[in-house]
Amino acid sequence: MENKERIVYLNGEFVPESEAKISVYDSALMFGDMIFEMTRSFNKKQFKLREHLQRLYNSAKYLEIDMPLSMIEMEQKVHEVVNKNDVYFQGDDEHRIMIDVTRGLLSIYQSVDQRAGTNIIITDFPLKWTVRNMGKLYEQGINLVIPSQRNIPASLLEPKVKNRSRIHYLKANLEVSKYAGENNWALLLDPDGFITEGTGCNFFIVKSGKLITSEPRNILRGISRDYVFELAYKLGIPCVEKNIEPYDIYTADEAFVTGTPFCILPVNSLFNTKIGEKTPGLVTSLLLKTWSDCVNVNVVEQIQDWNSQDAKLSGVSPYSVEK
């Protein structure tokens, strides 16, 4: 029978998605003990792959997870996965690569299962499934809601390590999904009451022509956040990292969030109180346009086209929870 399944890289082999399996005794299942990266392509070319890999290898170093592949080898495996799967990607589909790395079997289970050691998993998914229903957000903007669930500070669990111990993010999303109205996204405070990030994105405000983003202390330092620094530099827009309080958001001229799948999304309001004059704001629009120009893909139109092409995909996004 012809193979219709996408191909996954798993520990040195390329296998069909449904056959890619790891042990039920894996440390990831026991402790959430794993790290990951998600990258996307523009025109099918992975964006900032090296930067994502650098963050992955930094995460591995911090958690003392042995990496059986060098960074160059990992990069090659990613390209192989993309090449093997391209046949299943139609038209303007983009490749969303997920690299999952688990520590592997806990030692007490090693007699039960021979597959000890680090698991490296590289999967490839059409990006349009991750950004379903997001197209309208470029015009409407999101409404930020600060849940009672706080972010965990670096002194308790290092958020710069991109890890899957993410129950606090899930709890925040559960809480925010009960908030009335549409387009509600969680924005988390640290224990001192300063803004950190969303459950899958970093946060910026614009005030008097200047970009302000949270200090890099209690957040995942996003690759998209870094890219906004690059774009701002190119455009001559000053950018600072400093403590942001909810008050600063209410009184900002604009706000937006950044993340790999959608690049930049405008924020319309905080607890339904409008921020600035219009959504998206001028600086937000300029950054999005410059990003699109630099990667040669109209980021907004591409996502809006995907959303309109396939109504089935207009369900809930990974950034919200539906019961």
Ligand code: PMP
């Ligand atoms: N913060 C968190 C908690 C995230 O999960 C993500 C996306 N994975 C980000 C920020 C944004 O990071 P990036 O720009 O590298 O996608």
